Amino acid sequence: MRFRPFVASASLLLCLLTVPALHAAIHHWPAVGPDGGDARSFAADPAHPSHLYLGTANSWIYQSVDGGAHWTRLAQLGTGDDLVIDHIIVDERDPHTLYAGAWRLDRFGGGVFVSHDSGATWTELTGMDGQSVRALAQAPSNSHILVAGTISGVYRTEDSGQHWKEISPAGSGEIREVQSIAVDPTDPDTVYAGTWHLPWKTTDGGRHWFNIKKGIITDSDVFSILIDPQLPTVLYASACSGIYRSDNGGLLFRKVQGIPTTARRTRSIKEDPQNRDVVYAGTTEGLYKTLNGGKSWNRLTSPYVIINDIYIDPANPQHVLMATDESGVLASNDGGKSFEPSNSGFSERVVSSVLVDHQHPGTLYAGVVNGKSFGGVFVSHDDGRTWAQQSNGLGGRDVFALAQSSDGTVYAGTNSGLYRWSPSGWAQDGKIVNRPSHAASSRRRIHRPVASGAHIDSRVNHLFTRGPVWYAVTEGGVYLSHNEGATWQGPILRRDGYIYFGTLGSRTVAVNRDSISYSTDNGQTWRTMYRPLGLSSLTAATITPDGTLWVGGPQGIYFTHDAGLRWFQLKRLPVNAINSLTWDPAQNSVLLSSSDSTVVYAINPKTYTWKWWNTGWLVHAIHTLGNRLVAVSYSNGVVVQPASQSGTALAEGGN
Template sequence: MRKWQSFALRVLVSATLCALVTPLAISARWASLGPEGGDARAFAYDPKNPDRIYMGTMAGKLFLSTDGGANWTRLAHLGTEDNYVLDNIAIDPNNTKIIYVAAWGVGNVGGDFFRSKDGGKSWETIDALHGKSLRALALANTDSKTIVVGALDGVYRSTDGGDSWKQITPEHHNEMKNFESVAIDPKNPDIIFAGTWHLPWKTTDGGATWKNIKSGVIDDSDVFSIIIDQNNPEIMYISACSGIYKSENAGNLFHKIQGMPFTARRTHVLEMDPTNSEVVYAGTTEGLWKTTDGGKSFHLLTSPSVVVNDIYLDPRNTNRLLLATDRGGVLESENAGLSFSASNRGFAHRQVASLAIDSNDSSTIYVGIINDKELGGVFVSHDSGLHWNQMSSGLGGRDVFVLRQTPEGSLLAGTNRGIFASGKDASGWRPMNVMIKETSITRRVPRTTAKGKKAVTQVVSTKVERSEFATRVNDFAFGGSDVWYAAAANGLFTSNNHGQSWKGGPVAGQSEFVAVRTQQSMVAAATHTGVVVSVDGGAHWYAAKVPYFITGIHDLAIDQENTLWIATRMGVFRSMDSGDNWEHVLNGLPSTNVDSIAWDTEGRRLLVSSTATTTVYESSDGGRRWHSTGHLGWEVRSVTAARGRLFVTTAYDGVVAPSDSINSSDTAMSTVGGPGGR
């Protein structure tokens, strides 16, 4: 487990505690379906009940397991945004209902210190540390009210359980900044070690004075982790970007441990076996490593593709360990690391960008994942989300932004680099990335007319140039006469041969297109700032008269009356005359950011989702009345319907759906707004 800490000289008394941070208000009628896995960052376990394990994530979410990591539930969302990284969690061993979490913001923007006194049921933030990028956290063994945190601007210390704080490093010191790791001597709380993005430091007087303990350490070494032998504090290890170092005299001299490959030197975390100090695990950017001889030699336990962020060793049985990993979630070993298996039941922390439901079997669901590389791509469930399997062979680790089922039943994936197709058997993905550019070759030929002879231009042949369609694809739609449409980062493209090749239309090469829809002979496609429309199946196009003040278009829908609907950062707008005039649809809908809008053909209803309100809305009467799910507690990205059931994709938490499998306006939604179109 990560043992990070930090302190400060300037007294910061928290006269008041910031507003309470409450657990997620998740609707009891909705449940997370998966796919399981994602980014796991940190562990902390209850020393009185090691089966109770807390886990932090990249998006401010805190998970809890009460059975040793076999099952996980989402406990709280810490912070008001999704940019907090929960890398450090600590539990008071004398009162295990007291939990501390140190957070930092992505992009080094802000951070917070969170405290719970009731086992995670409710949370508060401490004013004194608000806004500080907190990278490390530790409690003193001899006095659990002594807490140290490391921040980008220094080290801070509290001796009263977090109520008040001192900065114990000099302010504006050129070297004593950007602290990434801390540790406290297990027998003397005044001895503190702190690692920066440059070198390690030590104080023996509670922060009054500091010494740079760089002897034996390569200069300019980011110190990620510090661990101390709990039985013999003279022995300690630090991990840095330049390797792993061991000291046998409390940091006065380090020597670099050999046997770790150069590429795996970014060791995020070190963990010592509490029953045998010769055994140390190293979680790196290229797998989990282990020494059984006090660092004389290391060997690799996992695939080098596994990025390890934290390690849990069961204190009752140190052969059992858990790994918090990037993209893969939690891995479990029962044999001291000889083999691992996933342990992610209930932990779904993936970014789902798209969802498609099989038109012939509504229990089959496909989802497209972004930012998970080889562990992402596409997942499929054949039992309405109870179980998932990865089906990403051939995608090459690409992000999948859109999935659509073709009229013939195959599946199209729009990725960050082109288009891929999978047959009905889902045997693998093949590229559909041939771009065609046709250029007419002409010549001047004589022609006799009533007025005599003159030269005219005649097309004699067509030059066909082929290139790779390697841009980001955001959406697909299928029109009449077997015309397929692709909304891409550099225009709107069409295919007349089932995706075997693509060519640019009259709007190719313009702004990024984010959505395209068809309804009978109408085709509409949206950019971030406008909409283009065809009412004759794509033969001719015109620009809809979207008012200039409407910006940030995210999505587009066409209902059965050929009414155009757009989801924007200002809410929902509609046009009932093919784009000539637009009105702002309120009547219970938010006037802030709306992420998606869809026409449910089967249910004959409009579906709207908003991350800003974490809510799904539906209307069955053309937008006169809207029904709402209320706050779901998830950051809703989009909503899809099948056989009367809603499936919601989220920004970080996979797919969620009504837990009772029944979703109608009288059971899952409440009415918002009254009669009228606005």
């Protein structure tokens, strides 16, 4: 196969590579929601308890100045979006100074960060860079002293983070994988460390350590340690085996009653600042509360609420906030008797797909994964400014794909089949009327009826629509509908991994991660099309009205005018790692995004020139919203092009 490459001059290529980077920190598109998602940690200004900080699982810190009623993005730690911020500390001496401990979700690393301007800017502290920091505490009696618990051990600073020293035995096989830290309120040398295998204590600043496991079931992971500030000999320790209380500084623990063994992970224990007998326990199965110092407990929430942290307003202990997985921040004004979402401005949703309603301009649908009962589908009727959950009937299913029929009916591809929306809620759909007996394995087809009631019931990864012809890409194969999803045939192809279906003249084109196929008989038989050898895999595809097939992959973009006989590379494009290609009829352009860049492009398919905009986010899909663009970020929800950028671009380039 021969290629006809476009040649770029070195100077122009350098210019195109450089210009977007200069604007990487500006021209951000606002993240508009849906509100909610994963929240990890709270902190409050001691002098102004309504001024709160919120840590997330993707490097972002938010703030609220009204007790959590509204949130604004404050800053992003590090250089990526993979830091889990489980601890934020507001310095007792100087509330403009903040500390944050972080760890990386999918690999070793993290650190301790400091801000001296109330969280607007952050610096990583030398000596802790690269450490997976799972716990961070400040000594109440000496704010210069901080103690960090990491995967490798316990570290301490006595000069507000300028210098750090490991105070656990170097190379210890026991005092490592530290998940929780607590410092005695009167003695900064007395430190408790909870590890993935039992708790430890030092009373001399780490020179000597002893195990405090008496009364605790062996090999218990200790997630949280609470010291009673009024009586420091009273401790609470949460472990995978339950919650324990000690009345003698950890010499002996007893297991508290009333919390079921299934609630194995209690990540947060907090004491009412005005009543030491009132303690809250945030577990993986809801919030528990005791009114008698742990003698008995009552569950206050649904068991499906996963709690990462708790904040109790010291000025008004009836005001309680929870940082949760999936449902974001939940707030109570009656001491936990009832909770409501308090996520205005907080958006950390994992959005898989966005659908722009073709009948009602300004209406958007967002499909959410990892949301369970708090996820599913969200709808906005005002260009994304406000959102409402529309998940009745989905039963907590993840939504991976959305499509709309010509009569306005919305369909959702979930982790367990296809669902159709009606005013009464979502209902299972995807009825199969016949099933080919040898999908994609022979030239002849014998269609046999399927038993009554059969539906597409496997995970639906993509829905592709071309007028009345729809394709559903599922883990059980590819299904075909000729009536906009009312009934289905298939599987017409049994392989998984298809990323695109479209029409190229009289041919139906199917793009897989490693191959391109086409059919001339509506999916009855398939042949292989030549693919560009310059791409190690295929990650995106689209077809323009002139019959050009565009494909993208790790090495960039290729296109063909003759169904794969000849492929041409768009050489001067300054990004690779293409993750989406979409035809935009409003601009007559191919929209493009990359997993390596926050810049999105609109390519003119006739001149092979392009415009670009810096969204400020890594995105994985782009759509048109009237005369603007809307993009889907990886973990910050939906982002929308500002009206001021509509019809304009930051720069242009081309071959």
